[in-house]
Amino acid sequence: MWKMLKKMLFSWSMGLMGPKTDFRLCRTLDIVFLIDGSDDSRNRYNAIRTFMMNIIGKLDVDQKKDQVAVVQYSNTAATEFYLNTHTTKESILNAVRSLKPKGGRPQYTGTALQFVKERMFLPSAGSRRSEGAQQILVLVVSGRSRDSPRGPAEALKSSGVVTFALGSAMTDPVELQSISFQPDYAYFLSDFNNLPEIEQNIEGDERIKRDFVFLLDGSDNNRNGFTAMRTFVRNIVESLNLEEKQDRVSVVQYSGDPTAHFYLNTYSSKNEILNAVRSLRHKSGRAVNTGTALQFIRDNILTAPSGSRRLEGVPQILILLSGAKSTDNVDAPAAALKELGVLTFGIGTRNADSLELQKISYKPRYAQSVSDFNELPRMQEQLLSSVDAVVTSALIEGPTVIGMVNILQCKLHTVISIQPFPG
Numbered sequence: 001m002w003k004m005l006k007k008m009l010f011s012w013s014m015g016l017m018g019p020k021t022d023f024r025l026c027r028t029l030d031i032v033f034l035i036d037g038s039d040d041s042r043n044r045y046n047a048i049r050t051f052m053m054n055i056i057g058k059l060d061v062d063q064k065k066d067q068v069a070v071v072q073y074s075n076t077a078a079t080e081f082y083l084n085t086h087t088t089k090e091s092i093l094n095a096v097r098s099l100k101p102k103g104g105r106p107q108y109t110g111t112a113l114q115f116v117k118e119r120m121f122l123p124s125a126g127s128r129r130s131e132g133a134q135q136i137l138v139l140v141v142s143g144r145s146r147d148s149p150r151g152p153a154e155a156l157k158s159s160g161v162v163t164f165a166l167g168s169a170m171t172d173p174v175e176l177q178s179i180s181f182q183p184d185y186a187y188f189l190s191d192f193n194n195l196p197e198i199e200q201n202i203e204g205d206e207r208i209k210r211d212f213v214f215l216l217d218g219s220d221n222n223r224n225g226f227t228a229m230r231t232f233v234r235n236i237v238e239s240l241n242l243e244e245k246q247d248r249v250s251v252v253q254y255s256g257d258p259t260a261h262f263y264l265n266t267y268s269s270k271n272e273i274l275n276a277v278r279s280l281r282h283k284s285g286r287a288v289n290t291g292t293a294l295q296f297i298r299d300n301i302l303t304a305p306s307g308s309r310r311l312e313g314v315p316q317i318l319i320l321l322s323g324a325k326s327t328d329n330v331d332a333p334a335a336a337l338k339e340l341g342v343l344t345f346g347i348g349t350r351n352a353d354s355l356e357l358q359k360i361s362y363k364p365r366y367a368q369s370v371s372d373f374n375e376l377p378r379m380q381e382q383l384l385s386s387v388d389a390v391v392t393s394a395l396i397e398g399p400t401v402i403g404m405v406n407i408l409q410c411k412l413h414t415v416i417s418i419q420p421f422p423g
């Protein structure tokens with residue numbers, strides 16, 4: 001039930017926070033409202049206007065954290081004001097109060113989405129994308145589009161714009177879901193008069209989702225430690241929330257070249273994953289090309305076709321078990337993973353390079369050393385605690401992709417009370 005708007009930020013102890021979220025923890029937002037101003041929406045226009053005012057009332061406009069723009073459309077689109085037109089909440093609210101329906105028919109939603117992409121999310125129009133502000137589009141539409149919105153919608157997704165779509169009983173559900181950043185971001189209302197409803201208390205009963213990738217050193221240097229590594233992975237998997245589809249797991253082994261034993265979407269149950277881990281065999285090979293393996297993870301594992309939910313805001317966690325210094329350079333691939341917001345934990349034996357592990361890890365303090373991999377059991381609880389802490393920190397401090405989900409949890413979840421599409 002409206003999952004993406006009701007999950008709460010985790011507290012530092014990984015407990016669920018209460019209903020009052022500290023908005024200062026959220027990232028800055030550039031929000032563009034694209035509203036249906038056609039003849040079909042004339043009787044619902046007051047409700048749409050009130051809905052926007054309720055959301056704007058929760059934003060940090062006066063502190064210059066958040067910006068708002070409004071575009072109306074029917075058969076054509078027209079800008080009411082840009083992201084940099086108004087600098088105070090009062091002036092934005094006054095502008096919204098004065099909005100009048102554009103009129104015209106029918107709705108060309110595809111044309112309007114293209115208009116927004118080309119004219120609204122630009123530096124000249126006030127967009128702060130280059131400064132790290134999240135770009136958000138909220139579409140409110142009362143009917144089926146007369147042109148195809150798929151191309152412009154995909155272009156917006158590719159450019160990093162997070163689109164939420166709200167439709168009436170006359171809207172095509174499949175069309176609305178295709179426009180949204182992901183299907184869960186599409187919502188249906190039987191009547192637009194339900195838009196202004198405010199629900200302050202959110203049921204925060206869902207735990208956060210995580211994608212785990214284990215990268216195992218399978219070189220000749222680590223032959224004696226492989227059984228201990230396999231047991232360690234199995235013990236970690238036992239602790240994860242897999243049956244409720246919150247967590248996913250992938251395992252990659254490497255020496256000179258990497259091999260994916262299974263991807264994030266290969267198995268859906270804990271038993272399947274545990275059986276796959278039990279069946280792992282030592283890869284062997286003289287080289288220890290950790291850099292190549294890290295690049296493989298980035299290019300082949302942390303992708304949507306391989307089951308990664310990175311673009312849905314799900315934290316990406318990489319656990320590297322290394323028994324030797326890399327025989328190739330790790331600098332560029334390690335940096336590339338950090339740029340994606342991947343949370344890497346490096347664990348190495350005494351034969352590994354501790355400085356190299358620190359460079360690979362998300363932060364130097366998340367690199368750990370053991371004399372040999374038989375000591376891994378004593379590190380399990382410490383690793384899981386570190387994962388909890390860094391995931392929480394990342395959600396609050398927010399690399400873009402990890403913060404994507406909680407952006408609207410922080411601010412919009414308190415002002416939208418609507419019914420999602422069934423299923």
